[in-house]
Amino acid sequence: MIFDAIVVGLGAVGSATLYQLSNQTSNVLGIDQFDPPHTLGSTHSDSRITRQAIGEGAYFVPLALRSYEIWQELEQRSGEQLFTVTGGLFVGKEHSTMQTHNKPGWLTTTIQAAEQFGIAHQLLDVATLRQRFPQFRFLDSDVGYFEEMAGFLQPEKCVSVQLAQARQNGAALRINERMLSFETVGEYIRVQTDQAMYRTRKLILTTGSWLTESLRNTPYRDLLKVYRQVQYWFDIQDDYEPYTPGHMPVYILSDRDVYGFPAIGGAGGGIKMATEQYVHSTTPDDVTREVSQTEIKQMYEQYVAPNFVGIGPTCIKSAVCLYTMTPNGDFIIDQHPVYSNVLLASACSGHGFKHSAAVGQILAELALHGQTNFDIRPFQLL
Numbered sequence: 217m218i219f220d221a222i223v224v225g226l227g228a229v230g231s232a233t234l235y236q237l238s239n240q241t242s243n244v245l246g247i248d249q250f251d252p253p254h255t256l257g258s259t260h261s262d263s264r265i266t267r268q269a270i271g272e273g274a275y276f277v278p279l280a281l282r283s284y285e286i287w288q289e290l291e292q293r294s295g296e297q298l299f300t301v302t303g304g305l306f307v308g309k310e311h312s313t314m315q316t317h318n319k320p321g322w323l324t325t326t327i328q329a330a331e332q333f334g335i336a337h338q339l340l341d342v343a344t345l346r347q348r349f350p351q352f353r354f355l356d357s358d359v360g361y362f363e364e365m366a367g368f369l370q371p372e373k374c375v376s377v378q379l380a381q382a383r384q385n386g387a388a389l390r391i392n393e394r395m396l397s398f399e400t401v402g403e404y405i406r407v408q409t410d411q412a413m414y415r416t417r418k419l420i421l422t423t424g425s426w427l428t429e430s431l432r433n434t435p436y437r438d439l440l441k442v443y444r445q446v447q448y449w450f451d452i453q454d455d456y457e458p459y460t461p462g463h464m465p466v467y468i469l470s471d472r473d474v475y476g477f478p479a480i481g482g483a484g485g486g487i488k489m490a491t492e493q494y495v496h497s498t499t500p501d502d503v504t505r506e507v508s509q510t511e512i513k514q515m516y517e518q519y520v521a522p523n524f525v526g527i528g529p530t531c532i533k534s535a536v537c538l539y540t541m542t543p544n545g546d547f548i549i550d551q552h553p554v555y556s557n558v559l560l561a562s563a564c565s566g567h568g569f570k571h572s573a574a575v576g577q578i579l580a581e582l583a584l585h586g587q588t589n590f591d592i593r594p595f596q597l598l
């Protein structure tokens with residue numbers, strides 16, 4: 217038997233790809249070394265920000281907008297809520313050149329992208345920020361961009377729903393099975409796992425932080441860098457209600473390098489927030505999964521206390537997660553540099569979840585039809 221396509225790696229991007237493929241053919245197989253959703257890659261911990269005006273580059277906007285449509289379609293098909301609209305508050309200095317996800321001038325690009333694509337938003341001065349969002353400590357130099365349709369997605373549910381839909385469409389799934397190698401044999405690819413051998417016309421590698429393994433024997437072996445990131449849930453000391461969706465939006469304080477979510481874990485569940493680090497790179501096998509008391513204290517003193525009102529120093533829980541960065545913070549969606557019938561997508565430089573549904577569609581179109589109407593030139597390897 218020869219599959220039309222095999223997807224290796226069933227996290228955010230792979231589950232989306234398998235779902236999209238299975239809408240067109242049931243002769244597809246998804247393989248993962250673990251049992252997704254799991255906590256060892258880049259797609260866990262309850263929530264991911266989604267927004268439409270993309271400060272990482274206006275060329276991402278069509279991906280975000282298409283993903284919004286797909287999340288909605290998946291909610292209707294499954295009856296599960298995947299997306300919560302909270303509004304998104306993005307704050308920094310006017311014309312700031314600070315980087316977010318390796319992209320300088322992120323807030324300015326966000327505002328320009330909103331204007332270019334007609335995305336509903338408000339620009340807020342600091343007096344309005346202080347009046348509308350008393351949960352934050354703003355600086356006199358702050359300006360705010362508020363996007364009405366921003367919110368958060370639930371990553372684990374998105375993965376589960378897409379895999380369940382793919383299975384319902386007839387796709388085969390192999391979990392807890394690791395791809396060891398692949399090779400071209402005539403017209404098809406032979407994929408060797410630790411349990412079996414499969415044949416396929418197209419192979420799609422959506423292996424997240426493990427993608428470096430598949431680029432090892434190519435000129436791109438050092439292209440991707442994996443960075444350990446920590447997400448923290450701090451204790452709400454004040455009344456819980458003002459920190460919940462409906463009162464508090466998702467937010468990025470871009471000049472202060474902190475982002476987060478309203479509280480969704482119930483009173484006592486804490487409120488999730490994080491910063492980013494690009495100093496120490498690692499690998500998914502070597503990364504330290506524990507979070508130290510020193511890290512927690514530093515996060516509180518440097519990022520929480522100066523920027524928030526009513527959040528205490530007790531860390532209720534924390535989680536380690538992996539960013540896989542390209543040098544310029546873009547994605548890779550392309551053919552493998554050596555094998556023309558192998559496609560790959562990188563784990564998307566710390567901002568990929570919101571786009572993953574559309575990236576799945578693109579990969580499925582490329583695999584089955586050899587083309588897509590999305591402009592993927594910014595995401596080419598070469």
Ligand SMILES: Cc1cc2nc3c(=O)[nH]c(=O)nc-3n(C[C@H](O)[C@H](O)[C@H](O)COP(=O)(O)OP(=O)(O)OC[C@H]3O[C@@H](n4cnc5c(N)ncnc54)[C@H](O)[C@@H]3O)c2cc1C
Pocket residue numbers: 224225226227228229230247248249250252256257258259260263264265266393394395396422423424425426427445446447490537538539562563564565566567568569570571
């Ligand atoms: C802390 C943190 C916060 C983030 N916040 C946001 C946010 O707010 N908004 C946003 O849009 N994005 C955000 N992102 C980015 C987003 O979550 C990632 O871009 C996305 O989840 C990456 O998904 P992936 O499918 O590429 O990788 P993964 O979900 O890690 O999936 C890769 C899969 O491949 C499997 N695999 C690997 N090798 C093999 C093999 N040899 N054989 C079989 N299976 C294999 C793995 O087991 C894994 O399941 C964040 C990321 C992190 C880490």
